[in-house]
Amino acid sequence: MNTIDQESAVLNDLAKIRSAFPILHQQVNGKPLIYFDNAASNQKPISVIQALEHYYKHDHSNIHRGLHTLAERATVAYEESRKAAASFINATESDEIIFTKGTTEGINLIASTFGRKFLVPGDEILITTMEHHSNIVPWQMLCEEKGLELKVLPLLDNGEANWSQLNSMLSDRTKIVSIVHASNSLGTINPIKEIGEKAHKVGAIMVVDGAQAAAHLDIDVQHLNCDFYAFSSHKMYGPTGVGILYGKRKWLEAMPPYQGGGEMIKEVSFDQTTYSDIPHKFEAGTPNIADVVAFKTAIEFIDRIGKKAIIKHENLLLDYASKALTRIDGFRIIGTAPEKVGVISFVLEGIHHFDLGIMLDAKGIAVRTGHHCTQPLMECYGIEGTVRVSFAIYNTIEEIDILVKSLESIVNRLRS
């Protein structure tokens, strides 16, 4: 199929895509499920579910150490996933891919290894106000331990970072710039390549939190020229418990191991231990083999549809929903940057976001409510939380119409 055919396949054949997701075809609280909580975790196509089942039924064994056939099969399948992940983000080589538990562990790994080894008291780490707690707390812990300073780039009202302040906040003390590619609370897409260029000019490394970007944007780490890129399988139609950390070879080789144990060593004696080459140096112990293996099937699912078609469909949903929802009395979107992924965070005047979440759930509509692990961002907007609607490839315009009608009826009932 060429790209144009692929695009029409998504836009004209959503029913076929939806039929690949068993979980979507159920009633919740007596209504057909509408799943708009994709930024938290999206649903899994049958191919991924079957890949997990197939692995456990036919191929399971521990990896890398066995000589028997199942050990070989499991090892090959695990390493094939590494290759697929490398190709998905256009990494130069699969050795630059480390499997972790998720984005959170990826960032903690960088803080614990790169951060501990290379940063000295007085050094600075730069983030923005829109970061997820996973891209704040590991740096705070490192700062506390090593006497570093965490600098935070402020935002404009529309939810873009105030990039005009970037130059003045960077200096030769800045050693790490760590920025979210797409914000989970605002949807804002950040100009990673440009920020990275500036970070590199002062000698800092560029770390990217790609949790919300991997399933929704084209990712090319060579083009971005970032030093690290962390993301999570469960936000890209894959299993939970699998994270992917890309790191440039030169850094991964220079960094000390993250955890000690089996699998990450060349030789152990009581006098001295030598470590495996990358990527195994960073994968101590038995990893989450089955989920890593099935993650490759999630990548294949995304690749079959194509990022171009995914972006087009999700942009259509975002535009349609942003306009339709704005017609509701007292509705306000938090985050209106010109470049966004399919995330709409909103508040409705006079109605608590938790109440809205519960009332929407009663109508079969799953949304997320609260601070979305971005408490400093909420504080910056002077709010406690929002309702967040986030899209995936299987969402439809009809679902948005039902959401809008449901919100209107809730508003009318509560305000009458």
Ligand code: PLP
């Ligand atoms: N960063 C962002 C922007 C996220 O949205 C999330 C999860 O919601 C994370 C990091 C953490 O991802 P995980 O919980 O998969 O480690």
